[in-house]
Amino acid sequence: DAKTTQPPSMDCAxxxxxxxxxNHSTISGNExxxxxxxxxxxxxxxxxxxxxxxxxNEMASLIITEDRKSSTLILPHxxxxxxxxxxxxxxxxxxGYALNFGKGTSLLVTP
Amino acid sequence: NAGVTQTPxxxxxxxxxxxTLQCAQDMNHNSMYWYRQDPGMGLRLIYYSASExxxxxxxxxxxxxxSRLNKREFSLRLESAAPSQxxxxxxxxxxxxxxxxxxxxxxxxxxxxxxx
Numbered sequence: 001d002a003k004t005t006q007p008p009s010m011d012c013a014x015x016x017x018x019x020x021x022x023n024h025s026t027i028s029g030n031e032x033x034x035x036x037x038x039x040x041x042x043x044x045x046x047x048x049x050x051x052x053x054x055x056x057n058e059m060a061s062l063i064i065t066e067d068r069k070s071s072t073l074i075l076p077h078x079x080x081x082x083x084x085x086x087x088x089x090x091x092x093x094x095x096g097y098a099l100n101f102g103k104g105t106s107l108l109v110t111p
Numbered sequence: 112n113a114g115v116t117q118t119p120x121x122x123x124x125x126x127x128x129x130x131t132l133q134c135a136q137d138m139n140h141n142s143m144y145w146y147r148q149d150p151g152m153g154l155r156l157i158y159y160s161a162s163e164x165x166x167x168x169x170x171x172x173x174x175x176x177x178s179r180l181n182k183r184e185f186s187l188r189l190e191s192a193a194p195s196q197x198x199x200x201x202x203x204x205x206x207x208x209x210x211x212x213x214x215x216x217x218x219x220x221x222x223x224x225x226x227x
Contacts, residue, residue, distance in 0.1 A: 032213040043115075043201055043218035044154070051212055087153070093213040095205075096142045096161025098169065101153035 004088045009106045012082075018075040020105050022088030025069040031092050033064060034099065035073045037084040044087065044101075047073065078109045113137055117202050117219035124192045124226045132187040132222050134202030140217070142205045143185035144169075145177060147198040148221075154201060160185055192226045199223050 005023040012018040024033065035047040048055055048062045050071075055062045061074040075082055087104040091097055118133045136143065141162045146154040156169030158177040166177050174196060176188045185204075189196060202219045 034213070034216075036216075041148075041199060041221070043203075043220050044216075045218070046216065049208075049211075049213050091214075093207070095207075095214075096159060096165075096167075097214070098144045098146075098156045098159050099154075099203075099216055100156070101146075103153050 004090055004102060006088050006105045008103065011108050011110060012078045014080060014109055014111050015077055018078040018107060020073040020086050020107065021070065023070045024090045027068050027090050031090045033071050034089045034091060035062065036087045039084040080109050083107060083109045115202055115204055115217050115219035117222050119222060121223045126193060126226060128192050129190050132200055134186065134219060135184045136204040138204060138206065138217065140204035140206040144203045145187045146201045148201065149198050194226045197224060197226045
């Protein structure tokens with residue numbers, strides 16, 4: 001599996017955009033980029049995923065560079081409830097392949 | 112739609128006791144997983160089941176056994192609990208996302224286990 005590198009922590013002011021980077025320079029052509037978050041020891045929550053193209057849903061946007069070696073998760077208007085640990089995970093899309101969690105980025109949204 | 116349900120939510124065991132953590136999903140997912148999370152750490156895979164009738168070891172399987180009882184249920188058993196198994200345990204399931212590509216993973220809310 002491709003390894004990912006994320007900053008250990010980030011701060012963001014409430015109402016501003018939070019941009020969380022992730023490096024995955026060894027990603028293979030059939031590997032997807034997944035973003036999950038974990039709020040205060042709850043079960044991880046799916047945010048978004050993509051293969052090559054940029055993606056957007058009601059929670060966030062995912063920007064993947066053209067060479068696919070890095071990506072950025074964007075929370076457009078961060079709220080205090082977005083304070084969480086954010087995990088960037090690269091994985092093939094096949095049955096029985098577990099997500100491998102690193103340490104993620106601890107995002108603190110401040111008033 | 113309940114998703115992934117784990118029971119119990121909390122448990123305290125004495126060293127040497129045994130117990131089974133239960134996990135059930137109602138999304139008709141083929142694959143299921145057990146993780147543990149120690150304080151300040153990421154999730155580590157204990158065991159997984161790619162499909163009904165199959166189970167495989169993950170990163171940290173020692174001290175645990177699993178049973179894929181049917182497509183819905185995947186249980187984790189501690190035969191002789193040790194303080195090092197104090198952790199939060201998460202169950203998850205996955206299925207293909209169809210036209211989106213990739214797989215969707217859904218997690219339960221966790222079982223908080225303390226071994227004294």
